[in-house]
Each structure stands twice: as C-alpha cells, then as structure tokens.
Amino acid sequence: MTSAARKKTLRIADDFGLGRGHDRIILELIEGGRLDGTSVMINDAIRHDDIVRLRALQDAGAKVGLHLNLTQAFGEGAPVWSLASLMRPTLGPQLLHDIEASLIRQSNKFVSLFGKLPDFYDGHQHCHCFPAIAPLVLRLPRAPRTWVRVPLPATWAARWRNLRAGGAKGLIIMAMAARARAIFVRADLQTNKDFSGFLRLGDPGDVRMWLPRLLSEAEPDCLMMFHPGDATDPMQCAGHAPESRAAETEFLTGSTIYD
Template identity: 30%
Template sequence: MTGAVRTLGLCADDFGLWPSVSRGIARLARAQRLTVVSCITSGDAWRASAPLLADLPDSVEIGLHFNLTEGLPLSAELARAWPVLPALPALIAQAHLRRLPVDALRAEWQAQVAAFTEATGRVPQTIDGHQHVHHLPQVREVVLRGIEQLLPAPAVRDTGVLPGPGFGIKRQLIAGTGGRRLHRELLRRGWLHNAALLGVYDFIDTDYRGWMQRWLRALPDAGGLVFCHPGEIDAQSAGDAIAGARQRELAYLESWAFADDLAAANVKLGRVWRRGL
C-alpha cells in the first residue's frame, strides 16, 4: 500500500478488574501489541495484578481507568455516600442533574490515584474513565482539577470525536453525555489527547477482526486511539458480562492476523497524543 503511514494507539481497558483479565493484557503488552494499559485501582484484584506491570516495554504507557461504576468505592468518603458504585445509567442521570457528591468524588479520585502511584512508583501516564465516566458533568471537573496536580502531566482520552464505523447511536451517546465538552476543554487547556477515538461495538459480534479492519480503514491521517477489552477468563471472572468478547479480542490481538491487518492498512502502533486539533 502506498501513502503515508498512519499511527494507531491501542489501549487495553480494565487491567486490575480481574487477575485473569490483567494476565491477558500484560501478555499483549509484553508482546508490544498495545500502546497503553489502563488500570482499575479500586478493587482487590489491583494489588494482585500490579506486579505484572513491572517488566513492560517502554513503548507501553500505563494509565488510570477512573472507576465509578464497578464494584465498591475505594475511599471512605464515597463509601458513605455510595456503599456500592452505581450502574452507568444512574450515574449519567445524576451527573446531568448535578446531584453527584462532588467532595466524595474528589476523595475517590485521590484514593484511586494514590493506589496507582503506590503500586507503580509513578503518576499515571494517561487518564480515562471506566465506561467513559471521566467526561460526565461534575466528574469531569473533578478529573480535570485532579490532573492539574499531576506531574508529569498525563495524556487524556478524548471522547468527543468518534468517527465510527457503526453504532452511531452509541457513539453519539458517548460524545453527547460529556465527550464533546471534554474535547473543548482539552483543546482550551492545550493538554495531550487523541485526535479521534475508535473501538465502539456491542461486544456481541464475534467478528472482532472485521471491526478492527474497519477501524483501521477509518483511522484519520492524524492517527487515533482504539480502546479494547482483551483478557483471559477463569472461574473467578466467568460471570463477567463481556467474557466472550475479552477472549475473542485477546486471541485476535496476539495473532499474526492483527499484524497482517496493520501492515495491509499501512498502520503502525505508537503514541498518538497531540495538543491541537
């Protein structure tokens, strides 16, 4: 294929959610099939998983996957308000009604960042949110203020530009619930972010390779970030709602088929963060 090589950032979400998921992600990262590992630090599995990050290649960044919808709060302050973290629809509704416990969310942010730094010895290199919660009203303000305190400054997943393909309603919901506002804030502040975000699908379609091929064709010349959810599955994580998708994504991403698809699309894996449009 002729033309300029485009760059794809590939971020595996949910490291630390289950030990088995973490093992699969770490395997891909060591094989340099990822550029970012995004970590959930609010559960017990984080402490068991964190040592897997110690020997990753320098080409793989390690970030925080800020979690407000899975399991239990990490901070005592948020646990008093929410003994169990809410489901995403309830969180979205409360955020847009501006009824979130903001002081407790600040404490939760600090606790999750502290859990990350204590285990890794450094601040997160990237910031995003589990189920994109980092862009929601009130949550967004907490996250942006929290990022201001982090040095060196991390890159932030921009959820405001989602070119597709497919799942237009889901992509519009992501952008409309806070992604576009986050995009404007990142541009105004001049912070590192991705030019485009791809990776939206329903976790049901078994043809993950087909989706990746379409995302590669849609990748802008400026590059973009694909978020993914690979992982191993064991008895502990068998109840995971997207267990089948995790296994399919892991199998494809560590296969030669993925390398072949990158080459066919004239795409390389690498950092895609930028400050402007």
C-alpha cells in the same frame, strides 16, 4: 499526547485490574508488542507480581494510565454508583464530594503502586466525560506529560464507522466527549486528537466483524481502544460478553494489521 504525537495507531487496553485472567492476557499482549499500553482499574486484588511486570513495561515505553472507576464493584468497600445516576447533567454537592474523593483515592493508590503519576486518565464506561464529572478530572494530579482520553473520532467518516460498529449509545458518548474535550483543553490538559474502538461488546459476532475494520481504517496517530481478556475469568463487566473479550484477544494475538 497532542504535542508529542505518535505516527502510528496507539493500541490501548481498558480494564487491567478487573480480573487476574484479564491481567495476564493484557500483560502478554503488551510484552508481545500487540498492545502499546493499558489503563488500570485500581483495586486491592491485583497481584503484586503483575504490578511489577506492568511497571517494567512502563519503564520500557508502554503507556500506563488510570482507568477511573465509579461503577464496577470489587467487594472491598469502595463506593460505586449506577450509571444512570452519574450521567445526569447536575449532581448534588454531597454526591460530587463523594465522587471526587473516590477519584482522588484512586489516583493516590495508583501512585503508591507505580511510584509515579499515570501517563493518562480515562474512565470505565467513559465516566470521566460525564457532564458533572469532567470538571472533577481537572482536580486530579498531573505531570506535564499527562493526557486524558477523549472518546471522539476526529472525522465524520470515522464517527459514522464507529457508530455503525458500536450502536446508538456511541452518539451519546461522542456528544459528552465533545463537551468534555472543551473543558480539558481550556484547562491546558492534553488529549488524544483521534479515537476509535466503539463496539457492541455484548455481541461477540459483531466484535469479530468490526474490530479488524476499525483498526485497519484508523488514521495514523489514532488512539484505538481494546477490551481483551479471558472469557473464563470470574470477574466480568455488565454489558460485556465474556466471549467478546476472548474475540478481541484472539484478534490481537493473530492479527497481521500492525504499524
């Protein structure tokens, strides 16, 4: 992505695949030009028709990535782990083996569904940037065009703005992201050069207040992360208020702040 920079804010949704209501909304937002793409949480419940729609959007230019998932259970037997256990600086060899096997399985399933490698990799709860997991991302298959999302704003002003919007946890994520970026760059993996979208997703009021500002103040070529969805979908993420997803949907549907 760095070598073929886009001169606009790149609006990417996380969590396609989480639930059918969320999937419907993300597809509609991409089809309506409100989003530039999404990353997919691989699981067996995604509707075939929705995959077909997303593949058509990808063929038309939408960015479709793999949302590497190690913590969200889907009830199909795939292993998941606690966030605290994954964030440790070092992990045991068996755990690393199991995590790598899960990442590879997700990558292979993505190819089987979309007929091609992901345009990019990112991670649910930014797991792909965790100290012990970032090196495993290097082992995933990639094409020359493949890039990896790094959740690190490019300037100190943007970092401070995102910390105000997203809270102190953003500082930990940014620190891990800076280290992960060095690992990715040394391995000749492309990354986004700017980022925005840290929000207190458990607080819909904060989302409504900060999301317009983050988008309006994002620099050209910034990757902006979104989490739109359906508040009534039975599948939700811990720490994400359903009303926050609805607030992002409302903003993206009605916003006039577009490049």
